[in-house]
Amino acid sequence: MQLSAEFLITSLIVVASPGTGVLYTLAAGLSRGRGASVAAAFGCTLGIVPHMLAAVLGLAAVLHTSALLFQIVKWLGVAYLLVMAWQTLREHGALRVETEETPKTRSRRDIVVTAVLVNILNPKLSLFFLAFLPQFVAAGEAAPLQRMLELSAVFMLMTFAVFVVYGVAAAAVRTHVITRPAVLSWMRRAFAAAFVALGAKLALAER
Template identity: 25%
Template sequence: MIPFHELVFFILAALILVISPGPNMIYLISKSITQGKKSGFISLAGVVCGFLFHIIMVSFGLTAVLLAVPLAYTVLKALGTIYLLYLAYQAVKPKSRNIFDVDKNVAHDSPKKLFTIGFLTNVLNPKVAVFYLSFFPQFIKPEYGSVFTQSLELGVIQVLISFSINFIIVLTAARVALFFSNNPVWIKVQKWFMASVLTYLAIKMAFSKAK
């Protein structure tokens, strides 16, 4: 089992990553606003199943890679650092998209299509794959037990956090969209706060020690 004090940082990282705008968030907000909360929840079910797919694949992959190629840790750490800095830039770059601006004149999708697109949106989301591959190795150590078990432990925590935040997003999408449209200054505050936290996480990851 991974010590609690190390899990705290992982929880913070998982929280920041899930509230940073990306394909999953944009899809859930769009469907929740245009087709209602029921469609949002069906889409969320697909997204969660996509997370489970990533967890299984990464858990088996990390078990093999980290035990066979120690240098992989350094490579993954570098990729993770670069990606976090990229996300920070995306948050504050000029003319970045307001995720609450959606086209309400779109056709309603069937539950099957909502679930499938939610699943594929997550499975094909590089942000999720990079998060798993770059962050998991920072917390997994052989002395804590099975690498595979530790990967599953981190995966379950990440899914619970993502599900909770996305559940709230589906429930409040319309109200939050109205708030931001009436208070545009808060969009800028949210973007710069997000960028600052992502940059901090990138720096912390860059200077973390190899195992």
């Protein structure tokens, strides 16, 4: 399988750009450590699968033409981001700190499920992949479906790798954060504000 430099560079820029998934992975690393950040990265990557399949199978076109369906998914995503912001401020969400002395309030499975929902409830992802993938499939491609699936797999691997780097980096400075209540309080407010901002951005999104 040959990959163009344009595809790899564009994919890296898209993956590394700060968004909801990156934000959640950073929060998981800061509050729960390296293992949680890897689980968050895996969940965010897994959450891309439905959007990839929708784009490859042409279902994103339905989402694009159906105003009602788009609005339903969009507002569910907005509501979920606002809930995450509230939980973060209340110390029950993404930045709930866990130490050796405190019980593990969330399993790795819970972190993965939350991360999956973060990406699934964003209808813009399906439309993005619908526009993104075909650009890198040659007009005379013998098996265009297989080619798009291959490109999707590479994109997902890049997503997981970059998110793990983000998460592990956040986990590396975790001790410096959780041992300073003032810093942790500031970060909770900052992350909550970021979730609200992303929710507002999604609310203003058009098809």
